Amino acid sequence: MKNIVQSVKGTRDFYPEQMSLRNWLYGVIRKVSESFGYQEYEGPFLEKIDLYAAKSGEELVNQQAFVFQDRGGDPVTLRPELTPTLARMVAQRQNELAYPLRWWSFGPFWRYERPQRGRTREFFQWNIDIIGVNNPEADAELLAVCAEFFKAVGLTSDKVKLLVNSRRLMDASLARFGLTGDLKRKAFQLIDRKDKLSPADWRLYASEQGLSEDQLAGIEGILADKDLWKQSEELSRAFALLESCGLGDFVRYEPAIIRGLDYYTGIVFEAKDLDGGRSILGGGHYDNLVAAVGGDPLPGVGFAMGDVMIGFVLEKYGLVPKFEQTPAQVLVTVFDESRSQAAFVLANRLRQSGLRVACYPEAAKLQKQFKYADRMGMRFAVVAGPDEEAAGLITLKDLRERTQETLSVADVAEKVRALLAQ
Amino acid sequence: MKNIVQSVKGTRDFYPEQMSLRNWLYGVIRKVSESFGYQEYEGPFLEKIDLYAAKSGEELVNQQAFVFQDRGGDPVTLRPELTPTLARMVAQRQNELAYPLRWWSFGPFWRYERPQRGRTREFFQWNIDIIGVNNPEADAELLAVCAEFFKAVGLTSDKVKLLVNSRRLMDASLARFGLTGDLKRKAFQLIDRKDKLSPADWRLYASEQGLSEDQLAGIEGILADKDLWKQSEELSRAFALLESCGLGDFVRYEPAIIRGLDYYTGIVFEAKDLDGGRSILGGGHYDNLVAAVGGDPLPGVGFAMGDVMIGFVLEKYGLVPKFEQTPAQVLVTVFDESRSQAAFVLANRLRQSGLRVACYPEAAKLQKQFKYADRMGMRFAVVAGPDEEAAGLITLKDLRERTQETLSVADVAEKVRALLAQ
Numbered sequence: 001m002k003n004i005v006q007s008v009k010g011t012r013d014f015y016p017e018q019m020s021l022r023n024w025l026y027g028v029i030r031k032v033s034e035s036f037g038y039q040e041y042e043g044p045f046l047e048k049i050d051l052y053a054a055k056s057g058e059e060l061v062n063q064q065a066f067v068f069q070d071r072g073g074d075p076v077t078l079r080p081e082l083t084p085t086l087a088r089m090v091a092q093r094q095n096e097l098a099y100p101l102r103w104w105s106f107g108p109f110w111r112y113e114r115p116q117r118g119r120t121r122e123f124f125q126w127n128i129d130i131i132g133v134n135n136p137e138a139d140a141e142l143l144a145v146c147a148e149f150f151k152a153v154g155l156t157s158d159k160v161k162l163l164v165n166s167r168r169l170m171d172a173s174l175a176r177f178g179l180t181g182d183l184k185r186k187a188f189q190l191i192d193r194k195d196k197l198s199p200a201d202w203r204l205y206a207s208e209q210g211l212s213e214d215q216l217a218g219i220e221g222i223l224a225d226k227d228l229w230k231q232s233e234e235l236s237r238a239f240a241l242l243e244s245c246g247l248g249d250f251v252r253y254e255p256a257i258i259r260g261l262d263y264y265t266g267i268v269f270e271a272k273d274l275d276g277g278r279s280i281l282g283g284g285h286y287d288n289l290v291a292a293v294g295g296d297p298l299p300g301v302g303f304a305m306g307d308v309m310i311g312f313v314l315e316k317y318g319l320v321p322k323f324e325q326t327p328a329q330v331l332v333t334v335f336d337e338s339r340s341q342a343a344f345v346l347a348n349r350l351r352q353s354g355l356r357v358a359c360y361p362e363a364a365k366l367q368k369q370f371k372y373a374d375r376m377g378m379r380f381a382v383v384a385g386p387d388e389e390a391a392g393l394i395t396l397k398d399l400r401e402r403t404q405e406t407l408s409v410a411d412v413a414e415k416v417r418a419l420l421a422q
Numbered sequence: 423m424k425n426i427v428q429s430v431k432g433t434r435d436f437y438p439e440q441m442s443l444r445n446w447l448y449g450v451i452r453k454v455s456e457s458f459g460y461q462e463y464e465g466p467f468l469e470k471i472d473l474y475a476a477k478s479g480e481e482l483v484n485q486q487a488f489v490f491q492d493r494g495g496d497p498v499t500l501r502p503e504l505t506p507t508l509a510r511m512v513a514q515r516q517n518e519l520a521y522p523l524r525w526w527s528f529g530p531f532w533r534y535e536r537p538q539r540g541r542t543r544e545f546f547q548w549n550i551d552i553i554g555v556n557n558p559e560a561d562a563e564l565l566a567v568c569a570e571f572f573k574a575v576g577l578t579s580d581k582v583k584l585l586v587n588s589r590r591l592m593d594a595s596l597a598r599f600g601l602t603g604d605l606k607r608k609a610f611q612l613i614d615r616k617d618k619l620s621p622a623d624w625r626l627y628a629s630e631q632g633l634s635e636d637q638l639a640g641i642e643g644i645l646a647d648k649d650l651w652k653q654s655e656e657l658s659r660a661f662a663l664l665e666s667c668g669l670g671d672f673v674r675y676e677p678a679i680i681r682g683l684d685y686y687t688g689i690v691f692e693a694k695d696l697d698g699g700r701s702i703l704g705g706g707h708y709d710n711l712v713a714a715v716g717g718d719p720l721p722g723v724g725f726a727m728g729d730v731m732i733g734f735v736l737e738k739y740g741l742v743p744k745f746e747q748t749p750a751q752v753l754v755t756v757f758d759e760s761r762s763q764a765a766f767v768l769a770n771r772l773r774q775s776g777l778r779v780a781c782y783p784e785a786a787k788l789q790k791q792f793k794y795a796d797r798m799g800m801r802f803a804v805v806a807g808p809d810e811e812a813a814g815l816i817t818l819k820d821l822r823e824r825t826q827e828t829l830s831v832a833d834v835a836e837k838v839r840a841l842l843a844q
Contacts, residue, residue, distance in 0.1 A: 003716045004510060004513045004514055004715060004716035004717060005470060005472050005473045005510055005715045005716055006470065007466055007469065007470070007510065008466060008468045008469060008470055008492075008496070008498050009496075011466030011467070011468050011469075012466060013465055013466065013511050013514070014463055014464040014465070015463055015511065015515070016461040016462060016463050016525070019461075019462045019463050019464055020462075022464075023462070034749070034750075034778050035773050035777075035778050035779070036750075036773070036778075036779070036780065037749045037750030037753075037778060037779060037780025037781075037798075037800070038749060039438040039441075039747070039749045040438060040441045040442075040445070041436055041437055041438050041441050042436035042441055042444075043435060043436070044429055044430060044433030044434060044435065044544055045433070045467070045530055045544060046430045046433050046532070046543075046544055047429065047430060047433075048427060048428065048429070048430055050427050051427045063493075066490075066492060066493070068488075068490030068491070069490070070430075070488060070534060071485075071488070071534040072534070074430070074431075076430050078500075088426060088427055088429065089435050089437065091426045092426055092435070093437070098794060098797045098798055100782075100783055102749060102780065103438070108467055108530070110468070112492060112493040112494070121468075122466055122467060122468055130783070133783040133784065135783060135784055137762055137766060137781070137783045137784065138783050140766065141766075141781065141783070144770065148773075240763065241763055241766050241767075244763060244766070244767050245766065245767055245770040293426060293427045294425045294426035294427055295426060325461070327456070327459045327460060327461045327524060328456075328458075328459030331459075340559055341662065341663055341666060344559060344562065344563075344663050344666070344667065345663075345666050345667055348566065348667040351457050351458070351570075355457075356456050356457050356458075356459060357457070357458070357459060358458065358459025358524065359459075359559070359563065360522075361522055361552070361555040361557060361559045361560050361563065362555065362557055362559065372520060375520045376459075376520055378459070
């Protein structure tokens with residue numbers, strides 16, 4: 001066993017096959033985002049810790065972010081999420097931008113968590129936000145983006161659901177039991193643990209947090225009331241909009257959805273794989289994020305989806321397409337040592353006619369060269385030996401169909417395209 | 423003046439306009455790389471410092487790399503270059519891969535250097551390598567990739583040149599003056615400073631480094647001999663191959679090109695902007711890189727090009743295309759409060775027919791909504807008021823041509839496509 005330098009735990013190598021998957025996902029994300037009129041943007045990967053201090057939530061910044069000092073002694077962070085960067089970028093050009101602003105992005109993020117199936121420390125994330133609108137139409141639009149993405153990758157509403165709640169509704173409901181301020185935060189933490197603790201442990205945790213029996217009963221009532229959303233104007237309106245677009249099946253009210261990030265103020269949502277319950281994406285409505293980084297207040301709605309869990313879910317359901325690994329359409333072979341320059345020039349000439357062409361870089365047995373073409377998924381090979389040379393022609397071999405034809409160089413590109421189109 | 427949280431020095435924000443430029447560059451890079459039969463891959467952005475220890479050269483690792491401890495206490499590096507990662511990835515699957523291996527990549531890198539025009543601390547880099555071949559055809563292929571890239575972006579050979587040298591040729595030439603081992607390294611450093619010091623300071627530096635008068639004269643002779651390449655089989659062969667493809671004008675022998683990275687063993691090259699002399703890309707031939715990270719020896723050739731300097735050069739020559747900022751083709755307006763749901767549904771329906779459609783998210787004066795569409799570069803706006811509703815129709819406004827037409831929803835997509843194609 002060779003002693004190869006190891007990669008960092010929780011990072012991934014993207015060999016061409018994995019890169020094809022990531023590019024495919026990026027392409028679907030682009031198509032869906034752009035179909036709704038969103039523009040692609042990207043922030044830096046390094047940010048100052050202050051940017052997250054305001055609003056990202058304790059756990060994310062203090063326990064999960066990669067924070068370090070650069071060579072100049074300045075503390076920097078490998079971004080754990082994009083929303084604060086978005087807020088900063090908007091704040092910097094707040095008066096020049098036109099609203100509503102619709103932006104999306106797909107790039108790398110880092111969180112120091114325990115790596116497991118569906119989770120890495122370095123991952124890619126789709127972020128998409130609408131900024132400058134404060135109504136349920138904006139919330140519904142982002143939920144529609146999620147649903148259209150699921151449709152685009154073949155995830156039907158019997159496999160995934162968008163679980164939606166409203167922080168405003170929860171605030172009002174909890175306030176009826178005196179759960180405001182710090183007690184409200186404790187109630188949110190309690191709700192978040194509902195599925196993680198046994199019923200007995202959950203009640204114990206509630207009393208340890210200082211919640212009364214009445215308050216606990218109140219919370220249980222809120223969680224049990226599947227019609228509570230009807231009291232929420234924003235939820236009712238968003239659900240109606242999605243229903244009228246035929247996307248209602250993807251959406252479900254779920255009072256247990258709170259979301260950890262401190263900046264959410266209105267609708268919050270998560271998409272879950274119904275088989276296993278894992279969270280695929282999450283997002284919500286915020287009022288004050290741009291103000292939190294130094295701009296004027298601007299509301300927004302957005303969500304983020306990591307590439308690891310969605311990749312895991314798509315694979316589970318057999319929804320990852322089979323990617324053709326075809327680095328080139330044509331391999332130009334080298335007949336013998338004396339013809340390597342001619343092969344190099346021929347490959348160059350075929351490229352000028354628009355083909356993707358690899359040149360075998362040395363004289364070797366032709367069978368070896370054909371085998372290489374075949375293994376690399378290159379369907380055609382071109383041979384130019386003394387016979388062809390004398391006639392000013394070349395031989396084009398179709399390695400898949402096991403046919404061949406001798407023709408002039410000028411005709412190769414057209415022939416290859418015709419055969420590929422068949 | 424508002425106090426907005428600052429970004430990290432040497433990083434960049436990619437607003438949609440800058441993102442368009444980066445995507446365009448990535449697209450050209452993809453097209454050129456793929457035309458030569460290269461496959462896209464990507465490594466992790468965090469690597470262990472050991473990976474660079476072997477071969478990357480002192481300065482890069484010890485002075486420029488961002489190195490830090492993660493939360494588990496492990497020392498990690500934000501990758502300053504990709505070649506060691508490539509070597510690791512190849513070493514890990516050395517017996518499964520087919521050679522020659524042609525791989526390319528475009529991703530982020532970090533170096534703690536003083537930011538200046540054409541240089542940032544966080545940047546993107548195109549990397550492209552052929553692995554498993556050890557002949558001048560491989561060197562020439564990579565040089566041809568560079569030249570074809572320049573042609574693709576409109577940089578002609580009177581603006582940029584590929585300056586080429588051979589480490590082997592230099593080793594042999596320097597050895598004739600007793601410059602081997604440590605003295606050879608000193609000679610390389612001296613050559614590297616030729617253009618950075620005055621002639622007097624340069625001679626002083628040579629004698630401080632312990633080089634004799636004869637040795638200095640020998641080096642001056644090597645640097646002055648523009649025909650020295652004819653003694654090099656690999657340079658002669660590579661130049662002949664490029665000449666025969668009509669790319670000879672892009673290439674020039676330049677004895678002062680050494681390249682700082684320790685792993686180069688054969689041909690080395692840099693592309694320079696002839697106006698100003700700045701380096702756009704650099705690369706070379708290596709024999710032992712895969713072995714250095716724990717694999718079996720495998721030769722290769724590759725180069726890397728950062729996005730910042732090429733962007734600067736392209737802008738200087740007016741070669742950056744004008745990007746159309748058109749997030750959507752159509753804006754669906756909201757006629758009044760009572761019709762916002764109908765507008766939402768209409769936008770959704772138009773998207774199903776393949777159009778990129780944004781919906782104005784609230785009822786506002788129509789003029790304001792048209793103005794927004796115009797500002798965002800959306801050419802068409804759709805209006806559905808009471809008159810249209812009664813007739814089961816909608817009005818499609820062409821904001822550029824200042825025309826409008828009332829038609830059925832089913833006909834909108836076809837009409838828009840027809841107008842866009844005109």
